[in-house]
Amino acid sequence: MEISEKLKQCRSNKALTQAQVTETLHVSRKTISAWENGRSYPDVNSFVKLSDLYGISLDLLLRDDRVLTYYKEQNEKSQQIRKVTKRAYILNLILWILSYVEFFRLAGIHFLLIPALLVINITIFMSYYDNWKKLQNRSYLIKLIASFVIIFFVHIILNTFNAVFIQRLTQGNITYLSNFMLGRYTLITLMTLSLIIVIFGRDALQKSEI
Structure with missing residues (x-):
């Protein structure tokens, strides 16, 4: 039957x-x-x-053989999704570290593609991450939002006292400064999101229980 x-x-x-x-x-x-x-x-x-x-x-x-086949296929699909999520998390960790090299221009190094790579990788991670149900916990959600706000403003403060930032403010015209500010705050937002993933997305590294 x-x-x-x-x-x-x-x-x-x-x-x-x-x-x-x-x-x-x-x-x-x-x-x-x-x-x-x-x-x-x-x-x-x-x-x-x-x-x-x-x-x-x-x-x-x-x-029922069809049920067993269905769950086997679902298990294989779940394993593939977890592999993609894990790789995206590890790449996010690397890009997060490199974003600080770009942010402070350490040793004059400039990674022009960091913002674009962060956007792509964060999008991939969020698309494949499958544990969003933990956000239903109100205290957890509040902790996540509070962490984002705090980290964002810490980055703002670091940016304010950043030698590269101060130097650029004294150069160029209004158009240049507007584009520069937009780029800096975009990078800050992406750095903050990336760090949030590092902190709150660690379960992506866990093995599937299926």
Whole structure:
């Protein structure tokens, strides 16, 4: 028997409506309908809850080759995503360090592409990072926002006393200074975002539990 039919039959055997299952599992009725019509499959946690709700062993509920194939494909996809995220995190760490070389122009070194590379890598990291649910924790979210604000203003202060910044302010016309200021504050914003990822995105280095 297919898993979709099995789920529908188990619910009927328990005389439960889709609405009642929805309330128990805290998912939408559309999701329950998709499971019972074979359009999608429950995740592992949902399977455990369904097993308890319907009074059927998890082994019996999962005994469907297509479900096993589906989870194998999902596992492989998840592993690939985590590899991309991990590499993006490591590259972000390197670019964050190089951004300070650019920021202070240490030894006169100038990395013109640092801002562009930071934008690309931060975008990739945020696109593949899969643990956004931790932002639902209000205290964690407040800590993250507060950290961003503090780090941003620390960079502003460092920029104010930066010899390169002061020197450039005495040179050039208004157009040049406007472009220079825009470039500096763009770099500061990217440096801040990069450091936030370094601090709060460390779980990207953890191995998948799947």
